Amino acid sequence: MEIIRVLNNNAAIVRGDDDVEIVVLGKGIAHGRKRGERLDDAAVIDQVFRPDSRHPVERIAAYLSDIPLDVVRCAALVAERAHDRLGIRVSQALILPLADHLAFAIDRVRRGIEMDYPLRWEVSQLYPREVAVGREAVDLAAARLGVVLPADEAISFALHFVNAAFASEGMAPTIHMTERIGRVLEVVSQSMGVTLDAESMNVARFVTHLRYLFVRLDADALFDDPSAELLGGIRASHPAAYACAQRVRYLLEMGGARLTEDEVLYLALHVARVTTRAETRTD
Structure with a gap:
C-alpha cells in the first residue's frame, strides 16, 4: 500500500492493492512517514475504512484526523x-x-x-x-x-x-421520529383512557410498528389497498381503537404527513392490541 496522505501519527490515507484509496489506523502507523512510501506491514493496521456512497474517503479522513x-x-x-x-x-x-x-x-x-x-x-x-x-x-x-x-x-x-x-442519513430524522412517536403514545393513552407500560412487549411491538410507519411515510411507500369488508370489520370490532387511529392520523397530517386508509386500519389494529392489557387510567 502506498501512503497518499498522513492524517496523524496513527492514521493515513493509502492506496490499496486494488488501486482504491482507503483510510487505515494503527498505533504509530504513520509516524515519520511521507507521501509515496510503502506501508505493507499488515500487523500494524488496526482499523480499515473504505469509501462508499455515503462516506467518500475525504469524509472518512475528516472524521478520523482529529480522533485519537x-x-x-x-x-x-x-x-x-x-x-x-x-x-x-x-x-x-x-x-x-x-x-x-x-x-x-x-x-x-x-x-x-x-x-x-x-x-x-x-x-x-x-x-x-x-x-x-x-x-x-x-x-x-x-x-x-x-x-x-x-x-x-x-x-x-x-x-x-x-x-x-433504520440506516438514516444523520441524526435529525431519528430525533424527529422519536418526538413523533412520543406524541402518538400520548394521544393513544389519553384517547383510550389507559396508562401504557413502556417496558411491556405490547408497547415495544407498537413502537416498532410506528417506526416502520414513519419509514414508509418518509419513503412515500404507504400501504394503500383498503378492503371495504376489512374496514367495516375493524370499525365494528374495535370502534374506540379506530377512532383513536383517526386522531393519530389528524395529528400526523397536521405535520404534513398523509396517511392512507389502509395505514389507519393497521394502526387501529395495533392500538387495539397495545391497549388490550394496558392499565385503565383513573385520572
Whole structure:
C-alpha cells in the first residue's frame, strides 16, 4: 500500500492493492512517514475504512484526523456491543458517528461543559434496550479511556443505535421520529383512557410498528389497498381503537404527513392490541 496522505501519527490515507484509496489506523502507523512510501506491514493496521456512497474517503479522513485511535477502538467495541445486544450490523456507518460523538463527549467533560438531553424521557420510554446498551457504552468509555461521561450520554448513544437500525442519513430524522412517536403514545393513552407500560412487549411491538410507519411515510411507500369488508370489520370490532387511529392520523397530517386508509386500519389494529392489557387510567 502506498501512503497518499498522513492524517496523524496513527492514521493515513493509502492506496490499496486494488488501486482504491482507503483510510487505515494503527498505533504509530504513520509516524515519520511521507507521501509515496510503502506501508505493507499488515500487523500494524488496526482499523480499515473504505469509501462508499455515503462516506467518500475525504469524509472518512475528516472524521478520523482529529480522533485519537483509542477513541475509535472504543467506538468499535461499542458497535460490537450493539450488534450483540440489538442485532445491529457493525459497519463504518455506525463506528464513525460513534467515534465522532464519543470524542466530542470526552471533550465536553474535560472542558466542564454540561449538556442538556431534551429527549431523555422519550428515548428512555421508547427505546429501553438501546438505552441499556448506551449505559454499557458509558461504562466502556470509563474502563477503556478513563473518562467518566454523564450518565445521560446513554440517551445519545441510544439514538445512534436507533439511527443505525433504520440506516438514516444523520441524526435529525431519528430525533424527529422519536418526538413523533412520543406524541402518538400520548394521544393513544389519553384517547383510550389507559396508562401504557413502556417496558411491556405490547408497547415495544407498537413502537416498532410506528417506526416502520414513519419509514414508509418518509419513503412515500404507504400501504394503500383498503378492503371495504376489512374496514367495516375493524370499525365494528374495535370502534374506540379506530377512532383513536383517526386522531393519530389528524395529528400526523397536521405535520404534513398523509396517511392512507389502509395505514389507519393497521394502526387501529395495533392500538387495539397495545391497549388490550394496558392499565385503565383513573385520572
